[in-house]
Amino acid sequence: MLYFQKHTAEKVIETVKKITPALQPKMALVIGSAPDAVLAKDWNLSSFAYRITINNSWQITPDWDFLVYPEDLLPERLPTAPLKAHQKLIDAAEFVPAQNKLGGFVYAGGTMAFTTAYWTLSALKPDLIAFLGCDMVYAATSGESNHFYGHGTSDPLRADITLQSLEAKSLRFLAMANSLNCAVVNLSKLPHSRLVFPRAELEEMSKPEVCKVLLDRQKNKLNMSRIESALSAEKDLGYMVASGRYWEHLEGLDESKLRQIDDLWLQTLQPT
Numbered sequence: 354m355l356y357f358q359k360h361t362a363e364k365v366i367e368t369v370k371k372i373t374p375a376l377q378p379k380m381a382l383v384i385g386s387a388p389d390a391v392l393a394k395d396w397n398l399s400s401f402a403y404r405i406t407i408n409n410s411w412q413i414t415p416d417w418d419f420l421v422y423p424e425d426l427l428p429e430r431l432p433t434a435p436l437k438a439h440q441k442l443i444d445a446a447e448f449v450p451a452q453n454k455l456g457g458f459v460y461a462g463g464t465m466a467f468t469t470a471y472w473t474l475s476a477l478k479p480d481l482i483a484f485l486g487c488d489m490v491y492a493a494t495s496g497e498s499n500h501f502y503g504h505g506t507s508d509p510l511r512a513d514i515t516l517q518s519l520e521a522k523s524l525r526f527l528a529m530a531n532s533l534n535c536a537v538v539n540l541s542k543l544p545h546s547r548l549v550f551p552r553a554e555l556e557e558m559s560k561p562e563v564c565k566v567l568l569d570r571q572k573n574k575l576n577m578s579r580i581e582s583a584l585s586a587e588k589d590l591g592y593m594v595a596s597g598r599y600w601e602h603l604e605g606l607d608e609s610k611l612r613q614i615d616d617l618w619l620q621t622l623q624p625t
Contacts, residue, residue: 378480378564379403381473382540383487384410384417385466389542390486400558403477407469410486419443421469443472449597451475455529458599459592459606460614462522463515464489464508470526474535480564481536483553488539488546489519509547514608515599519547521615527571528580528621536567549622574623583617590614 381403384393393414398404406417411432421443422431431442452461452471461467466487473482489509509519516522527550530537538553539546551571557563590610594602 377402379477380481380483380558380564381405381477381479383407383466383469383473383482383484384413385485385487386410387486387488387490387541387543389488392540392542393485396555401483403473403479405469405473405477407465407487421448421465421472423465423468443476445597447476448472449595452597453593453595456525456587457593457595458597459515459594459611460587461515461525462519463513463599466509467522467526471529474526474530474533478533479535481538481558481567482530483538483540483558484548484550485540488541488543488548490543490545490547513600514603514606514611517608517612518615518619520549521618523548523550524618524621525583528575528583528618531568531571531575534568536564536571538567576621576623579617579621583614583621586614586617 379402380400382393382398382401383405384390385407386409390410391413396414398414398416403419404414404417405419405421406413407420408422408426409430411417411420418439419441420432424445432440436442448468448471449458452458452468452475454475455461455471458468461471466484466489470482470484473479491510509516527537537550539548539550540553540555541548551567551574553567560566590607592606592611599606
């Protein structure tokens with residue numbers, strides 16, 4: 354009787370394995386507004402479970418799933434209804450709570466590339482987030498476009514207490530993603546980027562085990578004790594503006610102390 358029960362259980366497990374599809378890693382692509390974001394127009398995006406656009410970049414590909422946009426985006430720049438069944442607009446009512454769960458705008462950085470990154474990480478919980486057109490490097494040559502649609506505001510470069518070091522903010526996001534077992538890569542072809550994420554090629558995204566390989570590589574590049582020090586400094590300082598509107602509370606924020614925390618984040622990469 355015991356043999357029969359064991360034999361039956363083994364058969365059930367074997368059958369379940371056969372009929373249950375293997376869980377595929379969920380990958381997300383975040384598309385910004387830099388000139389090279391238009392590469393996505395000709396890409397096969399089928400490897401990505403989620404295609405997230407920022408502000409105007411929904412215009413690049415009809416295959417977008419989410420559009421994350423700020424309160425000050427002009428209504429005429431939003432896609433017209435009806436949207437496709439899989440498409441959704443994400444505004445402050447959704448991205449503010451998501452970013453607050455992972456530290457808030459003051460520590461994470463008040464610009465849409467980081468806001469979208471944190472919303473993607475918190476809301477979608479992917480195994481990998483790839484970025485395109487989010488390098489925050491703007492053309493200096495007269496007459497050159499600094500966005501895929503022409504000239505626009507270089508928002509991440511504005512004088513802002515939360516954006517003193519874009520590199521530090523990108524390292525912070527990398528650490529947060531790593532803590533949730535999410536790999537992060539930059540698919541940009543540009544020679545320079547303010548994002549410190551590892552570079553990768555689109556072709557790599559379709560390889561088996563890509564998420565595990567990139568996550569293992571990522572974990573080896575991060576200094577966990579220094580990450581803990583940076584997070585501890587944030588906790589001790591205690592800055593949190595739940596509304597996300599930190600610019601309305603600047604009198605309570607110390608620029609030099611935030612710069613010191615940025616310096617801690619800049620030390621979290623292992624020396625190569």
